[in-house]
Amino acid sequence: MKFFSLASLILGLSSAATTYAAKSFSASNLYYAAGLTDSQQTTLLSGLQSAGVKVLRVWLDGQSGTVKGTPINNFNSLQGSDPNSWDDTVLNRLDNFMVKAHGYGIKLLISIHSYNALENNSDFYGKWYGTGGFYTDSNAINYFKARIAHVLAHKNPNNGKTWGQSSEYIFAFEAQNEAMHPQGNPTALASWQCTMAKSIKDNLNGNSNILVTTGGGAYLDNSLLDPYFSCSSLDVLAIHAYGTGDFATSKLQPYVTKAKNAGKKLIMQEWGACYTNAENHNCNGGSPLATGTRDSNIKQWAASIDAAGIPWFYWQILPNADPHWGWDYEVGINDVNWDALKAAGVAAGKADSAFDFSPYLL
Template sequence: MRFATFFAGLLFSFTCFKSALAAKSFSASNLYYAAGLKDAQQATLLEGLQSASVKVLRVWLDGQSRAPKGTPINSFPSLQGDSPSAYDNTVLNRLDKFMVKAHNYNIKLLISIHSYNALKDNRDFYGRWYGTGDFYTSTDAIRYFKDRIAHVLAHVNPANGKTWAQSSEYIFAFEAQNEAMHPQGNPKALASWQCTMAQSIKSGLAGNTNILTSTGGGSYLATSLLDSYFSCAALDVLAIHAYGVGDFDTAKLKTYVDHAKMAGKKLIMQEWGACYTAAPNNGGSPISAGARDANIKKWAAQIDAAGIPWFYWQILPNADPHQGWDYEVGINDVNWGSLKWAGLAAGNANSAFDFSKWLL
């Protein structure tokens, strides 16, 4: 009897110990034009994100000249302009300062080195010279983009005197391109390009394992997770983009979680959102604030239950003006309370992947 009692106590202690060791999830967000924020906007954003326990903010290096989503910004040019040698480091210099501020709020940056959006809109020479097809297959384009990656990772932040490749206190991960080859007309070429660029990032990191290498997602769940990504040794993190509500199904997500764990990869829901309108994806009439609150909490909880950390698209430092594709939520605006609640809940949820080494 005493032995049975002792054994039961030992088993209980072991179970509690295992539970205590379970990896915790986290919430994160996107703000692709963060380099344009003014000081007051930065403070509003970072204070709000911290209050929701947001741990990572994803930013891009493409230029921005207008006020997106109702956010007045200080415009900045793209990192590269009319030729491979036409670098303008304004965006890097802006983010140097911003990442230091973010660190003070226990937030790191995930840096997207380029975006398919910029390629499609011909915002730099990549789009004008190679287009959305040849960019992924041209030997010259691939060489120039590797140079871009090297340029970014070798950039020195004056705040710490270190290159971005060494600045793990500020940077969570690098990805080559947001939604690379968005229509995915040539999956084989895309897979090769994605792994080649991940290898280039790893080369620039020069053995620093305190910064992760990620993909930049795809148009929806399945296109975000091509089979070949799971076998690319240079990719640490596979990023999911999903706006169709069926892709938030816990059981559906768990099949990819199991695949990733077997392959030694980590997953993040890098882009998702609850639409302001009635359509399941985008469009239609606005829904009630209460209905959208319920959607935010429900879908975030489903992603949490699958064990995947998530990045909301997007949290704004201003009220959401409801422009175009409308998933944004403004800090202290309608629906902010529910998104903040979801962010805090994510931090208490168990994760299938241990990111603790890479978070503040």
């Protein structure tokens, strides 16, 4: 039998402790996931799994026709012309989708509403309150709290539990994608974010296994308003950024330090590499980049985000070839640039993270 001195045992334990580090992860967005057919779901989820993707962000706004080259099964928005016009089709579709995603090691991040719906007047919030009053009118605020309660109380027949209890399927909830995108009234926005985060927390009924996040902004700095760091109901602060300067490790690191000091986590919830030679933050027009150039951009920018210790969600991975419409950041599975994005996703899962998300992932 071999004996070890107390000093060597302590040294060994210390060494093990110092070598442990939380690992990062890659994720993606597909706002119309509720419209996918079963075969499209299989293509998407198997592809995401091969890229190491752990979370898929989805929305509850209606979609129809062909979206990003994907012919989908139409579904209405969760709410329509008035506060009582509920259509749970999108929730019912996602009930089954989240179970299937679980089989591929993927959880969902649920965006309960989108600023895009306000802009497009696609439900009563935009028609009644516009893109400003929605965040300040007391009736709008109460109607939206009811929406949050409705979503989190929705019962998934596959596990017999509400969404608010379904931490095996759901990574996080956010109140709204890119809330008050132009940020004409940041004070009101910050108040609204914290109010809605508290409403989500209240409707989680003590379940701390599902995170509460913001839905990002227009770029790095306005995704991370100062009051967000002191809002006790927010667990995660989400960054949306498409300008290449916002991908720089040196630009991200001060926010990582600020978040850690405040007890918050960060995610790069939206970012992408433009398919053309247009400015990356305004990916419209221009000529297609050489495949190798875009491949390099994807890998380089993903690595910069990895180096800051922040998990990232690509905008977007498609279950079909990218049709190269406007705002062209998408990458189709098994299409051009897929191997580069897949490699970047796998690399993210091996990178050290500044934040430990492991309790919330499969």
